[in-house]
Amino acid sequence: MSKRPRTLDAFFAPPPAKKQHIDPSPSEDGNTTTNPPLALPKTDEQPSSTHPTYPFPIPHLPPSLTSSLHPTPATSPIVLNNHPDLDILYYKPYLPPRPATALFHHLRSSLPFYRVKYSIKRGAVETSVTTPRYTTVFGLDSSAVFCPQSGRLLDARTPGKPLAPGSYRCRPRPIPDCLASLLTHTERTTGAKFNFALVNYYADGNDSIAFHSDSESFLGPDPTIASFTLGASRDFLLKHKPTPENHPSEGKAMKLVLGGGDMLLMRGGTQGAWLHSVPKRKGAGDGGGGRINITFRRALSKGGTENYYKYNVGEGGGGEVWKWDEGRGR
Numbered sequence: 069m070s071k072r073p074r075t076l077d078a079f080f081a082p083p084p085a086k087k088q089h090i091d092p093s094p095s096e097d098g099n100t101t102t103n104p105p106l107a108l109p110k111t112d113e114q115p116s117s118t119h120p121t122y123p124f125p126i127p128h129l130p131p132s133l134t135s136s137l138h139p140t141p142a143t144s145p146i147v148l149n150n151h152p153d154l155d156i157l158y159y160k161p162y163l164p165p166r167p168a169t170a171l172f173h174h175l176r177s178s179l180p181f182y183r184v185k186y187s188i189k190r191g192a193v194e195t196s197v198t199t200p201r202y203t204t205v206f207g208l209d210s211s212a213v214f215c216p217q218s219g220r221l222l223d224a225r226t227p228g229k230p231l232a233p234g235s236y237r238c239r240p241r242p243i244p245d246c247l248a249s250l251l252t253h254t255e256r257t258t259g260a261k262f263n264f265a266l267v268n269y270y271a272d273g274n275d276s277i278a279f280h281s282d283s284e285s286f287l288g289p290d291p292t293i294a295s296f297t298l299g300a301s302r303d304f305l306l307k308h309k310p311t312p313e314n315h316p317s318e319g320k321a322m323k324l325v326l327g328g329g330d331m332l333l334m335r336g337g338t339q340g341a342w343l344h345s346v347p348k349r350k351g352a353g354d355g356g357g358g359r360i361n362i363t364f365r366r367a368l369s370k371g372g373t374e375n376y377y378k379y380n381v382g383e384g385g386g387g388e389v390w391k392w393d394e395g396r397g398r
């Protein structure tokens with residue numbers, strides 16, 4: 069806590085002691101998941117999703133916002149397949165401006181975020197890395213499901229069979245109601261199925277994600293990933309992975325300026341052959357405010373769940389939790 073960089077102070081305030089945010093007595097229905105039954109709210113409170121793994125209850129979307137999230141996209145997508153192995157549908161935008169902005173503010177002030185630290189080993193040298201953006205993740209790979217009543221983990225292949233304690237090193241978190249409606253709409257639009265929501269928060273132009281591809285084996289071949297932008301615009305760069313034939317696209321990056329409400333549906337060979345990044349930006353290029361990115365993905369095996377929690381929440385259920393304070397604007 070004491071070593072927090074100034075830039076973090078400017079954007080987030082850590083929530084009061086973690087315990088204050090945990091609902092210690094799950095409702096009679098058990099801990100809520102994305103599915104009903106949900107914990108009954110106190111009358112003066114907004115209904116929330118709760119689960120023992122959440123550091124605090126996560127409020128549902130206000131009804132006005134839920135009804136403005138139309139199940140169909142605002143525009144027809146632009147097809148980006150004019151380069152080898154590239155297969156992207158670019159919805160510019162997918163969500164109209166007003167609901168996109170409202171969703172940005174709701175998610176920023178409702179979700180628990182982490183600044184994950186991990187170490188990488190190159191040969192004998194171990195380096196400590198802090199992820200250069202805020203992250204959080206919800207979901208569970210397709211080998212298991214959350215019990216809708218108790219919130220516990222069940223074996224997906226044997227209906228009703230609880231998983232043995234310690235089946236996962238991490239503690240998977242159900243997708244909260246406030247992300248579930250967008251996920252369901254996206255599934256309907258795209259025909260894809262998703263069981264994970266990864267969320268990045270880029271507080272300003274100093275936050276970034278380096279060139280990488282999401283071609284993890286636990287997503288299976290040619291994974292479909294839906295990637296939403298909410299809030300500020302940022303550059304999104306794409307470049308082909310190096311190939312032995314000195315591919316014409318190699319080294320040259322394509323730039324998309326992603327704005328609030330936009331969605332990229334990356335599919336086919338895109339992850340296998342292309343790298344993408346959101347580089348740091350200074351001055352006007354920093355988008356002029358915070359940006360949320362949500363990716364919906366489908367992990368097929370336990371390794372996916374372990375990986376996503378390790379790098380987006382942190383080992384041991386995460387370290388310091390960051391929560392946006394709407395009143396103080398930080």
Ligand SMILES: O=C(O)CCC(=O)C(=O)O
Pocket residue numbers: 266268277282295304344345346361363
């Ligand atoms: O913020 C973005 O648009 C990209 C995020 C991303 O590539 C990722 O989370 O894997």
Ligand SMILES: [Fe+2]
Pocket residue numbers: 280281282344
């Ligand atoms: Fe990515």
